[in-house]
Amino acid sequence: MNQAHQITINFADGVSRTFAADHNENVLDAAIKAEVPVLYQCRAGACASCTCKLEEGQASNIPGASSTLLASEFASGSRLLCVTQAESDATFSVAYGSEVGSSVAQELNAFVNSVERIAANVVKLTLELAEGSWAEFRPGQFFQITVPGLGVLRSYSPSSNAADLPKMEFLIRLLPNGAMSSFLETQIQVDQVLQLKGPYGAFFLREESKRAPHIFVAGGTGLAPMLSMIDTIRKSSARPPMLLNFGCAVPEVLFSLDDIQLRQQWLPKLEARICVDRGAQEGDGLHLGSPVAALKEDDVKDTNSVAYLCGPQPMIDAATTRLIELGMKPENIFAEQFVASN
Ligand code: FES
Incomplete structure (x- = not known):
């Protein structure tokens, strides 16, 4: 029998929406049908835009559907709504407010x-x-x-x-x-x-945390969203302490260093650590090693600090582990991985 379950989605601004989803229907489709403002893009388990947390109930991956979630993320309650089916009434939470998903592409x-x-x-x-x-x-x-x-x-x-x-x-x-x-x-x-x-996408600067210290960790062109975020903060009234760790393989492929320096002139509370895996020379100001290795013991001084990570998945995993070790709350870490296109 095709049983319907009651699904509740809790948004970060306190709004909750409840709707029905058939057992064999993916939760994202049911949410879209019910006009619940959730974020999504690929609808195929590949982009992670629809990431949420299962708070109550049972919900599993649709058999055969592919998903970019790691087994450890799934085990800790993460789900991709587009490849998830409910096995009971279930409650999910998303890390953005209800007004965010209402802007249509x-x-x-x-x-x-x-x-x-x-x-x-x-x-x-x-x-x-x-x-x-x-x-x-x-x-x-x-x-x-x-x-x-x-x-x-x-x-x-x-x-x-x-x-x-x-x-x-x-x-x-x-x-x-x-x-x-x-x-x-x-x-x-x-x-x-x-x-x-x-x-x-669900990777964006969180307005509600704009006065907290910010840490940005970027690998390669993962720098792009960080520049957008830093400029947005610059144009707002909030001027929190910010740390940008940006890394490339070797000095010859670094880019946008002038753009970063300019922002440091505008924002005295912006610290930048430019990192290279190899080829750093004495006195060139570069950090030898990854942008994750450049995180220091006292970088997370405030428990409300937020972090934004963008780059390859291993960098994101390492940065997440390190930031939690340094005292950052997992729910204050936001990440966007590079996904290779076919
Ligand atoms: S919409 Fe892309 S993973 Fe679900």
Whole structure:
């Protein structure tokens, strides 16, 4: 028999919504049908936008569905709503307020303003939204850009913020034979129109914590959402102490160092530790090792500190473990991993 269960979703702003989900239906579909404002994007277990915590009841992965959750995350109660089915009445919590998911992704057209190679493997792409296109987004959220000619989508977080609109800036890592990489290296033209869709994602600056000390840990182009967040804080009245640990493999592939320095001039409470896995020289000011290894014993002085992590999954796992060790509350750590596109 196809039994329906009562599902409750608790939002971080205290709002709760209850709806019915059939046993064999994924909870995300049921939530969308009931117009519950949850965040999602891929609907296939791949992007982690729909991450939530199971607070009460039984809910498991739909058999055969793929999920980016680690076994340890699943065991500690994390679920991806799009690949989860309820086995009883169940309550989930999400780490964002109910107003966040109500902003609908928009289809946008944007002109290419400039394409600049800023490191051997990184391009800065600057776009300007066409008239009639507009997107509200939170710093840290991402957009999908269609690769012209191929029709495939690639996801990137702007390094710019909403106050810069209609201008948008993206830092894009060039991958060998990557669809977007090949397009950027060989075909893109200034004034060409690109198609974007967004915003998406549950990784964004938390307004409610904006006065607490912030720690940003970024690997490679994971720097982009951090720049957007730091600039958003700069333009607000809050000026919390901030630490940015940013790392690349070797000094030659570091990028955006001038942008970071400029922000340090504007924000005296912003400390930056630039890290390289190898090749640091005496006196060059670089930290040898990963941006996680550059975290120090007394970096988490305030129990309300928040952290934002963006980069490859092993970096995120290591940073999460280290920050908890240093005294950060797990619920104050927000992360976005790089997911390779097919
Ligand atoms: S929407 Fe669930 S993982 Fe992407």
